[in-house]
Amino acid sequence: xxxxxxxxxxxxxxxxxxxxxxxxxxxxxxxxxxxxxxxxxxxxxxxxxxxxxxxxxxxxxxxxxxxxxxxxxxxxxxxxxxxxxxxxxxxxxxxxxxxxxxxxxxxxxxxxxxxxxxxxxxxxxxxxxxxxxxxxxxxxxxxxxxxxxxxxxxxxxxxxxxxxxxxxxxxxxxxxxxxxxx
Numbered sequence: 376x377x378x379x380x381x382x383x384x385x386x387x388x389x390x391x392x393x394x395x396x397x398x399x400x401x402x403x404x405x406x407x408x409x410x411x412x413x414x415x416x417x418x419x420x421x422x423x424x425x426x427x428x429x430x431x432x433x434x435x436x437x438x439x440x441x442x443x444x445x446x447x448x449x450x451x452x453x454x455x456x457x458x459x460x461x462x463x464x465x466x467x468x469x470x471x472x473x474x475x476x477x478x479x480x481x482x483x484x485x486x487x488x489x490x491x492x493x494x495x496x497x498x499x500x501x502x503x504x505x506x507x508x509x510x511x512x513x514x515x516x517x518x519x520x521x522x523x524x525x526x527x528x529x530x531x532x533x534x535x536x537x538x539x540x541x542x543x544x545x546x547x548x549x550x551x552x553x554x555x556x557x
Contacts, residue, residue: 376506378411378490379448379455379498383507384418385409386447388440393447396433403429413484424523431536434518438511439540445500452495459489482552512543 385407387393400407405422418437420430462468472487479485518537520529 376490376498376503377416377510378488379451379495380503380507380510381409381411381416381418382451382455383443383448383503384437384441386451387442387444388436389442390440391433391436393444396437399429399433405430407433411488413488427520427524427529428532428536431518431532435536435540438516441507441511443500443504443507448498448500448503452498455490455495456492459492459495462487462489478557479554480557481554509543513537513540514542 385396387395391399397407400420400422403422403426405420405426407418407420409416409418418434420434422430462472475487476485518533520533
């Protein structure tokens with residue numbers, strides 16, 4: 376679900392339609408992207424430092440107001456299904472998948488980050504929204520800013536932009552999984 380959630384955060388918000396986020400970032404001379412790994416999902420915006428307020432506003436909008444439109448979800452599912460099929464034909468990806476399936480008996484590292492076709496097909500917009508609302512909360516995020524910015528000013532801008540972003544009371548536990556000796 377983390378992988379599809381990452382894709383969906385780019386697919387529009389209440390105030391930015393599908394494609395508008397990337398178009399806006401490009402209008403400032405920047406790039407935006409994200410990725411998902413076994414441990415994190417990250418999003419980055421690279422812009423000239425004078426556009427820091429705009430970058431923070433876009434990031435906040437993505438993190439707080441993702442639309443998770445069912446029609447967009449259907450389109451993104453097809454994109455990810457293609458990625459899953461392409462990964463099957465990639466020897467190194469297949470090797471890593473097999474290694475993780477054998478090396479980890481209990482830990483979630485045994486599951487491929489890209490996901491499984493059957494799980495992706497069964498995922499509903501409701502499932503995705505529930506996941507998004509429990510995972511995309513401030514107590515599970517880090518905002519990092521680098522480059523030609525004034526540090527106190529950048530911190531102040533982040534605090535202002537995210538002031539209404541409240542820590543969530545969620546039931547997701549951060550339990551450490553112990554692998555048995557092998």
